[in-house]
Amino acid sequence: MTALRGKHIVLGVSGGIAAYKAAELVRLYKKAGARVRVLMTEHALRFVTPLTLGTLSEEEVHTGIFPTNEEGSWTRHVGLGLWADVMVVAPATAQTIAKLADGTCDSMLTAVALSRRCPLLVCPAMDHDMYEHPATQANMETLRSRGDIVMDAAHGELASGLVGKGRLPEPPAIVDATLRVLEDSAPRRHGPLAGKTVTVTAGPTREPIDPVRYISNRSSGTMGFALAETAARLGAEVTLISGPVTLSTPDGVERRIDVETTAEMHEAVLTRSADDIIVMVAAVADFAPAAASTRKIKKDGQGRALELVPTVDILADLGARRREGQQLIGFALETNDGLENARGKLTRKNLDWIVLNVLGEDGAGFGPGTNKVTLLGADGSTISLPVLPKADVAAAIVHHTLLQS
Numbered sequence: 001m002t003a004l005r006g007k008h009i010v011l012g013v014s015g016g017i018a019a020y021k022a023a024e025l026v027r028l029y030k031k032a033g034a035r036v037r038v039l040m041t042e043h044a045l046r047f048v049t050p051l052t053l054g055t056l057s058e059e060e061v062h063t064g065i066f067p068t069n070e071e072g073s074w075t076r077h078v079g080l081g082l083w084a085d086v087m088v089v090a091p092a093t094a095q096t097i098a099k100l101a102d103g104t105c106d107s108m109l110t111a112v113a114l115s116r117r118c119p120l121l122v123c124p125a126m127d128h129d130m131y132e133h134p135a136t137q138a139n140m141e142t143l144r145s146r147g148d149i150v151m152d153a154a155h156g157e158l159a160s161g162l163v164g165k166g167r168l169p170e171p172p173a174i175v176d177a178t179l180r181v182l183e184d185s186a187p188r189r190h191g192p193l194a195g196k197t198v199t200v201t202a203g204p205t206r207e208p209i210d211p212v213r214y215i216s217n218r219s220s221g222t223m224g225f226a227l228a229e230t231a232a233r234l235g236a237e238v239t240l241i242s243g244p245v246t247l248s249t250p251d252g253v254e255r256r257i258d259v260e261t262t263a264e265m266h267e268a269v270l271t272r273s274a275d276d277i278i279v280m281v282a283a284v285a286d287f288a289p290a291a292a293s294t295r296k297i298k299k300d301g302q303g304r305a306l307e308l309v310p311t312v313d314i315l316a317d318l319g320a321r322r323r324e325g326q327q328l329i330g331f332a333l334e335t336n337d338g339l340e341n342a343r344g345k346l347t348r349k350n351l352d353w354i355v356l357n358v359l360g361e362d363g364a365g366f367g368p369g370t371n372k373v374t375l376l377g378a379d380g381s382t383i384s385l386p387v388l389p390k391a392d393v394a395a396a397i398v399h400h401t402l403l404q405s
Contacts, residue, residue, distance in 0.1 A: 003179055005033030006197060006274060010080055010116070012089040012109040013053070014096035015043025017159045018125040018168035022048060025090060025171040026056040032175065035059070035274055037080060039109045041096065062108045077108055081115030082257050083271040086181055089113070091125030091168045094136050100148075101139035117255060119185045120148040123174055128164030149181055191235025192403055198236040199272040200228040200279045201314075203243035205262045207288035209306065210297045217283050221245035223331075223371060224281035226394035228253050231277075234398065239275070241268045243282055262288065262311040269314055277327045277402060280315050281355075287311060319350030329353045329401055335360065342376055353377050353401045362387065375400055 009029055013022045022038070029036045036057040040050060042064075050061035065077060081087075089096060089109065099110050100122065113120060122143055130136060131153050140150045151174070154167040169177070202224020206214040225240070225247050232238040232252030240249065240256045243265065249256045259265045262284050272278065287308035297304070315330050322328050330351045332342040335358070342356040356374045371393045375383040383400050385393060 003182065004029065004175075006276070007034045007182060008083050008085045008271075009034050009036045009178065010039060010084040010087040010112060011036055011057075012039045012041075012087065012092075012096075012113070013044045013048070014041045014089065014091060014093045014109065015046060016091045016093045016125050016168075017047060018091040019044050019047035021168055021171055022090060023052055023056055025088075025174055026053055028171050028175050029178075030057065037083070038062070039080075039107075039112060041107050041109055043093075065108050065111050077111035078115050079257075079268065079271060080108075080112045081117060082255055084112075084116055084118045086119050086121060086178060086185075087113060087116050088121045088123065088174065088178055090121075090123035090174055092122045094124075094126045094130045094133075094139075097122065097124060097136060097139045097143070101142040119181045121174075121177055121181050122148060122150045123169055123177075124151065124153045124166075125168035126153075126166050127158055127160050128162050128166040131164075131166040149177070151177055191233070193231055193398075194235030196236045196277060197239075197272075197275040198228075198231045198277040198279065198402075199239045199241060199269065199275045200224050200231065201241045201243075201265060201269065201282035201284075202228065203245040203247075204283050205243045205265055205285045205311075206260050207262065207285050207311070208292040209289050210293040210295065212296050215285060215288065215308075216244075217285070219243070219245075219283035221247050222390050223394065224279075225250055226390045227279055227281060227397065230391075230394045230398050231279075231402070234403075236277070239272050241265060241272070241282070261285075262314070266312050266314045266317070269318065273318060273321055274323065275326075277329070278318060279329045280318070281331050283331075283333065284314060285311055313349075315345075315351070316349045319348075322350060327352050327402065329355065329397075331355045331357075334358050339374070339376070342374075346376055346378060351378065355397060373397070377401075 013019050026036050037059045038053045038061045040063045054061040105111050143150050151169050153165050154169050155165045156167045158166050203221035204217045204219040206216045208214045228238050228240040229250030238253045240253050257268045259268050288311050290307040290309045328351050334341050338356050338358040342354050346354040354376050370387050371390050372387045373385050
């Protein structure tokens with residue numbers, strides 16, 4: 001069961017009487033140390049409440065594709081599909097299995113199933129004759145032919161009063177199947193960071209002024225991408241969260257999530273907030289326009305004032321949330337009083353290390369070439385590196401921070 005610790009499971013619950021067993025399944029996943037996010041179809045709400053599954057999972061339960069408030073994101077299904085290490089549908093009714101087989105997308109469950117980049121485990125539950133019907137059997141075979149895993153239904157007493165095959169497998173059996181799916185799909189990684197989950201952020205963010213203009217900075221993303229590649233090469237399971245850049249995903253990176261604004265990066269980072277190591281390299285905008293115009297602002301010969309408001313402090317939020325044993329590394333780009341400012345951030349944001357580079361120093365700053373950094377540790381350590389290519393800087397940062405802990 002320890003193999004589930006830290007894993008991300010999306011559990012889809014469809015509308016059958018066996019939906020009540022989802023509560024026990026969530027409890028078992030959580031007991032094993034996994035994070036669980038539950039998706040419910042409209043008909044599943046007739047059998048078990050989102051309050052029950054949300055309380056057990058300690059996560060928001062999603063019941064529709066579209067958000068119920070303006071702060072929600074209608075692309076949440078994409079984020080969930082990237083977040084998941086495995087998606088489990090239990091119970092999977094005949095209707096839901098048919099939709100999964102033909103690609104119907106009419107609920108959060110089916111939308112995430114189409115968006116995911118992880119294995120799918122389907123756990124059928126229905127009356128015996130529905131289960132044995134050639135249409136249902138053909139749909140399950142279609143799923144298997146695509147590489148999805150479909151459990152056999154259990155034999156026993158059914159809600160209809162019949163006795164036969166069609167019962168939902170018991171939650172412990174589904175947990176065992178989930179473990180096997182994860183083990184079979186896991187890449188065989190080797191190196192000093194094998195078994196570690198690492199998230200790296202990279203690049204700039206963009207805060208819109210109007211549909212064609214934005215506030216941003218000169219970050220190329222090169223430093224963050226080099227760190228992601230180094231961690232992957234040393235055996236870590238790496239998630240790269242990137243602002244707008246022109247770089248290709250480094251070899252070995254498990255998943256990449258592209259964002260634009262600081263708010264979007266914050267949301268993406270929170271999906272990985274339980275990872276063993278988080279390295280915040282991204283040059284996140286500190287301010288955003290108070291109100292973005294929905295139309296292009298025309299030049300009229302007059303000056304124009306732009307009101308700015310602070311953006312969310314992602315690194316401080318992570319520092320406040322960090323769990324025991326988690327490593328958190330930040331970056332600080334300064335123009336003056338570099339050591340003093342960086343040490344202040346290190347303490348305020350509850351970091352293990354902060355990487356300081358001072359704009360204007362020879363070889364340091366933005367761009368694809370070199371960097372010159374100083375590593376400051378929470379234990380008072382100070383390690384100054386010479387001007388190096390960014391790939392070598394990344395290797396040195398990993399060596400001094402992640403491999404010496």
